[in-house]
Amino acid sequence: MEIDEAMLEMGGFVSQMVDLDGILFDLEEKVLVQLEKADLEIPIQLEILNTNDEGLKIGCSPPLYYVETTVLPVFHQLKVNIEITENKASHGDSL
Amino acid sequence: MATVSNAMWNLESFIDSLVVELDKARETLAIKAINKPLTYTVKDVGLDLHLFPTYNGDEVKFITAQPGQSGASRLSIQLGSITDQQIRQTTREPVSKDAITIDKIDVDNETRKSLRKMGVTSVNDLEKLENKNVDIANVSNNKISYKNLADIIKKSKRHSTPPSVGKVSLNMSGAKPIIIVDGNNLHLDAGFEPVAVVNNKLVHVLTSDNRKLEIEVGPDTLKKGKNELVMTLDPFAIFKIDINQQDNEREQRKTF
DSSP: OOOOTTSEEHHHHHHHHHOOOOEEEETTTTEEEEOOEEEEEEEEEEEEEEETTTEEEEEEESOSOOSOOSSOOOOEEEEEEEEEEEOOSOOOSOO | OOOOOOOOBOHHHHHHHHHHHHHHHHHHHHHHHHHOSEEEEEEEEEEEEEEEEEEOSSOEEEEEOOTTOOSOEEEEEEEEOOOHHHHHHHSOOOOOTTSOBTTTSOOOHHHHHHHHHTTOOBHHHHHHHHHTTOOHHHHTTTSOOHHHHHHHHHHHHHHHSOOEEEEEEEEOSSSSOEEEEEEESOSOOTTSOOEEEETTEEEEEEEEOSSEEEEEOOTTTOOSSEEEEEEEEETTEEEEEEEETTTOOEEEEEEO
C-alpha cells in the first residue's frame, strides 16, 4: 500500500519545506538579506497507513483544495522551526 | 481530495515512523549541504493531530479524525533536536547480544507486561533492582516477586549456557574407581554442589568445575556391562548417562 500520489512522505515533505535559498538580493538597492531563522506553522492533511512490514507510513500535504464545502477535510497542524547552519564539515546534529 | 486509508495506530509506532521520516529529511539536507554554501536545519518539529483515542483494556490506539467527524481529541507532539551527548545521558545501554530479555523468560503475559511497565526489559535490569533493594512486589501490586522470578531467571540463564558431555572415562588406578566426565558448562552454579548417583547409589563428587567432574564410586558400585550414571549439575541440568564398562560405549541423554 502506498501513500496517495497527491501527498508526500513526511521526510520528503519536511526536507522540501526546508529547501530554501535563504538569500534575498536587491540589485537596485544593493541590499542582501539572509534568512536566519523561520518558524513555520501550516495546516496539513495526513494519511497514515499501517503496513505490517514497514510500520506506519505517514503521508502529508498542505490543504489540497481551498474551496469551502459542506464537509471540510480535517486539517492537522505542523510546526517546523528551521535555523541557518554554516556549511562546515560537521552538520547534521539536529533533526 | 486524496483518498485517506485510515488505520488504527499506537503512539510508539507513530513516533518511530515520524523519527525515521525526519532522519530521512536530515540525510537529504546533509547531501544538499555539500554543494550549497547556506543550508538550513530543522531545529524542532511539532504536530497537532486531531484524532480519536481508543482503549481496548490492553493498549491505547489512535485513529485520525475523518472529514465530518466532530469531537476529536487533539494530540500535540513536539520533537526537539538532541545531541549525541544528550542521547548517551538519557538513553539506557542497548540490550547486549547475550543478555536475557524478558521476552525470553518463561513468565505469563501479565507478569511480562508489569515488568515492561516498570522499565524492566532484561534480567540484568531486574537484578539491578534487586541489588538496590527495590520492593518490586509493592510497586507491581504484588504481581511480581523476586522469589518467584529467581528460579525462572536461573532456568533461562541455564538455557543460554546448556551443559554438554564430551567424554566419560574411568580411572581405576587409585583405591576407588573414579569416573571422569569431561564437557562444557557442567558446573556453573557456585551455590549448588553437583550430585551424582550410580546404579541408584549416591556417590561422592570429588571435584567439579565448568569443564570436568570427578566422581568417586565404591568398588562394588560399578558392575560389568551397563551402568547408569545420573548427575544433577544444578536444578535445571540433569544428565542420565549409560556407561558400558566393557567397551566404554556410552549413551547420553540430557534433561532440563
